[in-house]
Amino acid sequence: MNIEYLEELGLTKAEAKIYLALLELGSSQAGKITEKTGIHRRTVYDAIERLVEKGLVSYIRQNNINYYEAVDPAELLEILKEKKDHIEEILPQLNLLHKTSKEKQETTFFRGKLGLKSIFNHQIEVGKEILIFGASINAPDILKAYFPRYDRERKNRKINVKIVFDESVKNNSYIKSIPLAEIRFIPKEYSSPAAINVYGDFVAIILWSEEPIAISIKNKEIAKGYKNYFSLLWDIAKK
Numbered sequence: 001m002n003i004e005y006l007e008e009l010g011l012t013k014a015e016a017k018i019y020l021a022l023l024e025l026g027s028s029q030a031g032k033i034t035e036k037t038g039i040h041r042r043t044v045y046d047a048i049e050r051l052v053e054k055g056l057v058s059y060i061r062q063n064n065i066n067y068y069e070a071v072d073p074a075e076l077l078e079i080l081k082e083k084k085d086h087i088e089e090i091l092p093q094l095n096l097l098h099k100t101s102k103e104k105q106e107t108t109f110f111r112g113k114l115g116l117k118s119i120f121n122h123q124i125e126v127g128k129e130i131l132i133f134g135a136s137i138n139a140p141d142i143l144k145a146y147f148p149r150y151d152r153e154r155k156n157r158k159i160n161v162k163i164v165f166d167e168s169v170k171n172n173s174y175i176k177s178i179p180l181a182e183i184r185f186i187p188k189e190y191s192s193p194a195a196i197n198v199y200g201d202f203v204a205i206i207l208w209s210e211e212p213i214a215i216s217i218k219n220k221e222i223a224k225g226y227k228n229y230f231s232l233l234w235d236i237a238k239k
Contacts, residue, residue: 009076011054021036030068056071112212126200131198131199132162162184163182166185203222204216
């Protein structure tokens with residue numbers, strides 16, 4: 001039998017070997033177990049003591065000699081049940097810790113077009129208004145067929161977007177085709193190669209290039225700061 005199955009139940013390799021040996025040998029002294037397993041006698045005693053504590057080995061003492069015996073293998077199911085019960089008992093606390101850690105700042109780096117699609121898919125998933133400044137008119141060309149699908153899904157879910165472009169692209173036909181969008185313009189000398197997307201508690205900083213890169217930050221305070229900055233820029237920008 002593969003002892004790895006017993007190790008998965010929490011037994012050490014020595015404990016697993018000794019338990020299996022006792023199942024074969026029946027009631028045995030420590031010396032016989034050492035002979036059967038090849039495990040050092042001192043290690044055998046230590047492992048047996050732990051197996052007794054786990055309820056997998058019992059012993060009787062005759063003429064000042066201990067005889068050890070493996071208990072019914074069905075007890076292994078009890079070990080599993082106890083582990084399951086313990087996990088269920090602490091699961092609410094574990095979930096709380098997980099939730100707390102997820103609410104802390106998260107920073108994720110993306111490289112390439114597939115990475116950018118992950119960010120835009122996430123915008124749809126979050127479902128909040130999207131604020132964009134430093135927007136690139138080249139984005140649809142870089143992601144090509146993706147953006148029409150993205151815009152359709154955004155439209156279906158009624159996710160509005162506010163975008164600040166630089167005025168050099170004011171007459172571009174693509175701008176007029178963006179659904180559910182309010183658009184304003186700032187002087188072209190304030191344009192940036194990086195676009196910033198703010199939605200929910202997330203800020204995504206995107207460098208649009210043939211091999212685009214992006215950083216996504218989840219932090220309520222950082223997102224709030226960028227939203228305030230966007231509001232200031234929005235008030236200054238022209239329709």
